[in-house]
Amino acid sequence: MLLFFRRPLVSAVLAASLLAGTSPMVFAQDDAVVATVNGDQITEAQLTLAESDLDPQFAQLPPDQRRAAALSALIEIRLLASKAESDGLADKPQFKQRMEFLRQRALHSAVVEQEIAAAVTDQAIRARYDQEVAAQPPVNEVHARHILVKTQEEAQAVIKQLDEGGNFEEIAKEKSTDGAAAQGGDLGYFGPNQMVPEFEKAAFALNAGEYTKEPVQTQFGFHIIKVEDKREQQPPAFEQVKDQVRSLLLRDKYLELVRNLRTSATVEISDPALKATVDSIDKAQSGEAQPEAAPADAAPTDAAPATQQ
Numbered sequence: 001m002l003l004f005f006r007r008p009l010v011s012a013v014l015a016a017s018l019l020a021g022t023s024p025m026v027f028a029q030d031d032a033v034v035a036t037v038n039g040d041q042i043t044e045a046q047l048t049l050a051e052s053d054l055d056p057q058f059a060q061l062p063p064d065q066r067r068a069a070a071l072s073a074l075i076e077i078r079l080l081a082s083k084a085e086s087d088g089l090a091d092k093p094q095f096k097q098r099m100e101f102l103r104q105r106a107l108h109s110a111v112v113e114q115e116i117a118a119a120v121t122d123q124a125i126r127a128r129y130d131q132e133v134a135a136q137p138p139v140n141e142v143h144a145r146h147i148l149v150k151t152q153e154e155a156q157a158v159i160k161q162l163d164e165g166g167n168f169e170e171i172a173k174e175k176s177t178d179g180a181a182a183q184g185g186d187l188g189y190f191g192p193n194q195m196v197p198e199f200e201k202a203a204f205a206l207n208a209g210e211y212t213k214e215p216v217q218t219q220f221g222f223h224i225i226k227v228e229d230k231r232e233q234q235p236p237a238f239e240q241v242k243d244q245v246r247s248l249l250l251r252d253k254y255l256e257l258v259r260n261l262r263t264s265a266t267v268e269i270s271d272p273a274l275k276a277t278v279d280s281i282d283k284a285q286s287g288e289a290q291p292e293a294a295p296a297d298a299a300p301t302d303a304a305p306a307t308q309q
Contacts, residue, residue, distance in 0.1 A: 035071060037078040042071070050074050116257060120249045129238050129245050136235045139192070143229040144203045145185035147171060148178040148221050155215035155222035162211060168226050177221065185226075191233065196220075203227060255285055 032044040050070040058069055089095055145168060149155050154175070161171055169184030176185050192200065202216040203225050211226035262282075269275035 035075065037075055038082065040078055040082070042074050042078065047071055047074065111257075112254065116250060116253045119253060120246055124249060125242060125245050126238065128249055129241065133235050133241060133245065134238075138232045138234050140204070141189045141191045141231050141233045142203050142206075142227050143189045143231075144187050144206075145169070145172060145226045145228060146178065146180070146187060146199075147176040147185050147224045149175060149224075150177065150221050152215050152217070152222050155224055158224050159211075159213060159215070162224070168211065189229075189231065189233070199223060199225065 033041045034044055034047050035042045047067065047070060050073065051066060054066065054070060058066065061069060084090060147155075147158055147168070149158065158171060158175060162168060169186075172181055172185030175181075178185065180186055192204075194200070195203065196218045198216055198218045202212055202223075206212065206225065206227040208227055208229050212224055215222040216225060217223075269278060
């Protein structure tokens with residue numbers, strides 16, 4: 001129904017997405033004619049390429065609708081392209097420059113697909129996972145809550161309330177100035193180096209169910225910390241981080257290929273300031289190509305004191 005009632009908008013957006021040319025290269029060889037536009041043929045191979053280049057939101061359509069939408073977009077592209085040629089736009093220098101840029105970008109994508117993506121096999125991904133993720137030792141984590149107040153006197157008053165049987169969560173909701181107050185001061189699980197040092201030291205020194213008997217001062221104020229649980233977090237399973245590891249391998253192989261090509265190439269940049277900036281970017285990328293730490297199983301909570309403003 002969406003395609004029936006909103007077809008002009010949908011096909012126009014599809015046509016725009018096809019022009020972006022950001023999807024992986026798809027090499028189709030079927031010359032069967034699917035449609036003609038003023039005698040100009042649209043082949044099965046061209047339609048396959050168009051389908052592969054759809055914006056993700058359209059890629060979720062059922063196959064028959066996706067195919068029809070891609071063909072509709074191709075027809076519109078052919079019509080507008082024909083008009084552009086009739087108007088002489090194809091002879092303009094700006095158009096020729098853009099066509100050359102698009103040609104080079106398409107070749108760039110073809111090389112990435114053929115020499116890089118093809119080399120990143122499941123076996124290579126598994127080997128990188130085993131080397132850099134599975135080999136990591138378990139990480140000790142704590143699940144903590146905290147109450148943050150401005151002064152030491154306020155913190156001591158809170159501790160007194162807790163000593164008298166006060167509910168930690170309710171007091172946090174009432175008195176804490178931290179963003180986690182609405183959740184009863186809950187910070188979730190965190191490991192080493194995710195909190196400011198004073199907070200981390202105090203939290204890891206507690207046993208489950210205990211809270212700090214003295215205020216913990218940090219740059220954010222005075223904290224009362226309660227540990228709900230402790231655990232030994234194992235490295236994430238392969239399937240959890242497979243896509244992340246694949247991305248690391250793709251990046252590393254891409255940078256390696258570019259680095260090798262640059263070594264044998266002559267690159268001259270006329271603007272000294274621009275050259276310096278490009279060189280700094282190249283150095284940074286070269287540094288990024290070194291092995292990284294294992295992908296994190298989960299991002300630190302937003303309420304972590306180490307990131308509080």
